Amino acid sequence: MSGKSRRDFLKKSAIIGAGVTGLSTSTTKAAPKNILSEDRMGVLVDTTVCVGCRNCEWACKDAHNLPAGDLEAYEDRKILEAKRRPDHTTLTVINEYSHGKNSNLPVDLKIQCMHCDHPACVSACIVGAFSKQENGSVIWDTDMCIGCRYCMAACPFQIPAFEYDKALNPLIMKCDFCFDRTKEGKLPACVSICPVEALTYGQRTNLVKIGRDRIKRNSDRYIDHIFGEYEVGGTSWMYLASKDFKELDFPDIGRNPAPGVSESIQHGIFAYFVPPVSLYALLGGIMWISKRRKELEEEGKI
Amino acid sequence: MNYELVNPVPIKHKFFTPGVIALIIIALNGLVFLMGRFFFGLGAVTNLNNQYPWGLWIGVDVAAGVALAAGGFTTAALGHVMHREEYHAIVRPALLTAMLGYTFVAVGVFVDIGRWYLIWHPLIMWNGNSALFEVGICVMIYMTVLYIEFLPIFTERFIGKVNLPGILSRLNKLVDKILRLLDRGLSKTMFIFIIAGVVLSTLHQSSLGTLMIIAGPKMHPLWQTPVLPLLFLLSAVSVGFPMVIFESLIASHSLKLKPEMHILSRLGSMIAPLLGIYLAFKIGDMFIRETFVYLGEFNTASVMFTIEILFGVIIPLRMFLSPKVLKSPPLLFTASALVVIGVLLNRINNFVVAYNPPYSTTSYFPSFGEISVTVGFTAMLVLAYRFIIMNFPVISLPGKQTAQPTKYAIRGVEK
Numbered sequence: 078m079s080g081k082s083r084r085d086f087l088k089k090s091a092i093i094g095a096g097v098t099g100l101s102t103s104t105t106k107a108a109p110k111n112i113l114s115e116d117r118m119g120v121l122v123d124t125t126v127c128v129g130c131r132n133c134e135w136a137c138k139d140a141h142n143l144p145a146g147d148l149e150a151y152e153d154r155k156i157l158e159a160k161r162r163p164d165h166t167t168l169t170v171i172n173e174y175s176h177g178k179n180s181n182l183p184v185d186l187k188i189q190c191m192h193c194d195h196p197a198c199v200s201a202c203i204v205g206a207f208s209k210q211e212n213g214s215v216i217w218d219t220d221m222c223i224g225c226r227y228c229m230a231a232c233p234f235q236i237p238a239f240e241y242d243k244a245l246n247p248l249i250m251k252c253d254f255c256f257d258r259t260k261e262g263k264l265p266a267c268v269s270i271c272p273v274e275a276l277t278y279g280q281r282t283n284l285v286k287i288g289r290d291r292i293k294r295n296s297d298r299y300i301d302h303i304f305g306e307y308e309v310g311g312t313s314w315m316y317l318a319s320k321d322f323k324e325l326d327f328p329d330i331g332r333n334p335a336p337g338v339s340e341s342i343q344h345g346i347f348a349y350f351v352p353p354v355s356l357y358a359l360l361g362g363i364m365w366i367s368k369r370r371k372e373l374e375e376e377g378k379i
Numbered sequence: 380m381n382y383e384l385v386n387p388v389p390i391k392h393k394f395f396t397p398g399v400i401a402l403i404i405i406a407l408n409g410l411v412f413l414m415g416r417f418f419f420g421l422g423a424v425t426n427l428n429n430q431y432p433w434g435l436w437i438g439v440d441v442a443a444g445v446a447l448a449a450g451g452f453t454t455a456a457l458g459h460v461m462h463r464e465e466y467h468a469i470v471r472p473a474l475l476t477a478m479l480g481y482t483f484v485a486v487g488v489f490v491d492i493g494r495w496y497l498i499w500h501p502l503i504m505w506n507g508n509s510a511l512f513e514v515g516i517c518v519m520i521y522m523t524v525l526y527i528e529f530l531p532i533f534t535e536r537f538i539g540k541v542n543l544p545g546i547l548s549r550l551n552k553l554v555d556k557i558l559r560l561l562d563r564g565l566s567k568t569m570f571i572f573i574i575a576g577v578v579l580s581t582l583h584q585s586s587l588g589t590l591m592i593i594a595g596p597k598m599h600p601l602w603q604t605p606v607l608p609l610l611f612l613l614s615a616v617s618v619g620f621p622m623v624i625f626e627s628l629i630a631s632h633s634l635k636l637k638p639e640m641h642i643l644s645r646l647g648s649m650i651a652p653l654l655g656i657y658l659a660f661k662i663g664d665m666f667i668r669e670t671f672v673y674l675g676e677f678n679t680a681s682v683m684f685t686i687e688i689l690f691g692v693i694i695p696l697r698m699f700l701s702p703k704v705l706k707s708p709p710l711l712f713t714a715s716a717l718v719v720i721g722v723l724l725n726r727i728n729n730f731v732v733a734y735n736p737p738y739s740t741t742s743y744f745p746s747f748g749e750i751s752v753t754v755g756f757t758a759m760l761v762l763a764y765r766f767i768i769m770n771f772p773v774i775s776l777p778g779k780q781t782a783q784p785t786k787y788a789i790r791g792v793e794k
């Protein structure tokens with residue numbers, strides 16, 4: 078067999094293989110955008126400053142056209158007795174924990190999407206509706222979403238919520254880092270309303286510096302850990318605290334990006350479609366040989 | 380060697396029996412809850428919530444459904460790719476199961492996704508990083524391939540017998556001609572689809588295992604492992620033949636046919652090595668990651684894991700090694716049923732039992748509605764299977780040796 082015809086053969090079987098599996102090589106690269114800009118923004122949440130006034134809950138609802146009610150009603154602190162989770166009606170919640178070191182005040186903890194640098198939701202979404210934006214926000218295109226809820230199964234912080242009670246047009250809901258506001262140069266609603274400046278909005282790299290600085294200058298106030306600096310590969314929202322983050326119910330998740338393993342498996346199986354196409358060729362070969370052997374057997378008998 | 384030639388025929392039997400009527404009632408009950416789901420939303424019928432986004436429907440209707448339909452590609456690989464003609468008699472029933480199985484998987488997905496009217500989105504919106512995307516696309520294409528593989532059975536049924544009612548009868552000749560043309564074209568190209576079917580199956584059977592890897596520590600360490608895709612593939616391969624035996628024995632019992640023990644025993648003798656490989660990887664993985672420590676704790680996870688391995692793999696593995704089991708229909712049936720249940724359990728464990736979200740306030744157990752829909756779908760599948768084998772040449776009657784060329788062979792080479 079000349080080199081050329083063998084190459085032709087390989088090319089042909091590759092085309093058949095790819096054609097039958099219905100995809101072209103470019104698919105392996107088709108993925109939603111995950112921009113990690115140096116200038117991406119973030120928020121540093123100082124849980125030792127937060128007073129648990131829940132104004133951010135109200136502002137967030139107000140900014141997202143969700144029924145928010147009166148701001149005065151949020152002064153009722155009874156609600157803090159139970160632990161809550163963000164859902165489709167409340168994109169951020171405050172939970173209260175017992176005091177940390179060198180203080181008698183309770184710890185109040187704001188919870189919302191972490192806006193991961195390597196978001197599991199972006200990697201998982203079947204239609205690529207989720208994306209990490211240049212300014213750090215992890216947002217999603219509601220019109221693309223098919224409601225499969227894989228993003229929910231994937232998110233290590235259990236953040237995306239789903240409108241289970243709607244028969245038509247149920248939506249995935251989560252904090253969108255006020256993408257529409259920041260686009261116009263405004264602060265995220267929660268940051269802007271916070272009366273005690275527990276939330277610092279800024280470039281993520283600066284926020285890490287600020288956090289480090291605060292820890293250094295007030296080592297009796299903080300534990301030496303910025304949650305989100307390295308967790309799951311880094312997040313845009315980061316936390317300072319006066320007690321171990323495990324005691325604040327943060328999940329113990331390590332430093333590897335959540336989608337790392339599954340993406341490398343996916344890309345291993347589909348590396349430029351070589352594995353599936355070779356399997357196709359191999360099976361074709363086996364089929365041809367088995368058939369041929371059978372024929373020869375029969376001819377031999379006659 | 381003297382191969383028994385296959386002679387698939389539509390089976391003559393009464394359709395309605397008490398069992399069938401019971402199945403119809405179960406199916407109708409499922410439909411009622413299905414209507415509830417479409418009129419009032421997922422929350423009204425299921426116990427799913429923000430903590431547990433996936434439940435019984437993904438675990439059983441989709442994941443277990445795909446695994447238990449693996450008989451389609453394993454028998455195709457054996458009968459056509461390796462060209463073992465003695466197994467051709469079981470290829471058609473297995474193909475039918477796979478075709479119906481995947482159809483119900485697709486219906487299951489349609490029911491489970493919140494925005495079902497956008498189910499076509501993955502066709503044009505691609506995310507190559509997403510395991511779910513890959514599963515979705517592969518399942519869609521494979522289902523099409525299965526329908527194409529089934530087409531010759533359809534043409535065979537109608538060629539020379541086209542008899543349209545009334546005024547349409549004028550078209551009889553034309554339709555017949557089209558069918559013949561289709562049949563000839565299909566015979567020449569079928570090998571392309573058969574190989575594609577095997578490749579696609581290998582891909583998505585393993586990608587189903589990749590699905591939960593991204594859930595990371597939310598999944599119990601007894602199941603969460605980077606080799607999940609391999610375990611899923613191996614378990615799918617080892618459940619293929621048991622599933623074929625399982626339903627073949629049920630069908631012959633229900634239709635009062637003689638079970639084709641000569642084929643089934645030989646098929647059964649191949650199961651032990653396959654199960655053995657699966658078990659070796661499963662146990663090996665457990666020792667490498669040292670997860671056996673979790674078996675010491677007494678909780679749902681450890682109990683479910685033990686049941687899955689002991690009754691789903693080890694006991695049937697031992698059974699399939701015994702020649703006595705291979706020769707006895709009831710024992711062969713028991714062993715096969717154990718493997719089938721084992722894989723079913725494994726998929727439930729992976730997608731439901733092992734899933735433990737960090738902020739769960741309750742635990743998940745499927746609602747009556749969810750169970751009704753799943754059981755209802757299973758009943759519908761059985762009814763459809765029964766209807767098709769009574770009207771299409773799927774099942775080969777043993778003994779009757781009318782020579783008839785087998786479908787799906789490479790026609791060019793065959794003479």
Ligand code: SF4
Pocket residue numbers: 190191192193196197198199215231232233234235236237251
């Ligand atoms: S916290 Fe969850 S939803 Fe938010 S970006 Fe990270 S993975 Fe996505």
Ligand code: SF4
Pocket residue numbers: 201202203204205206207217221222223224225226227228229249
């Ligand atoms: S529920 Fe929507 S956003 Fe989430 S993974 Fe599915 S399609 Fe993507």
Ligand code: SF4
Pocket residue numbers: 136137138140168169189251252253254255265266267268
């Ligand atoms: S950033 Fe915007 S969406 Fe997110 S919690 Fe704050 S107000 Fe809500």
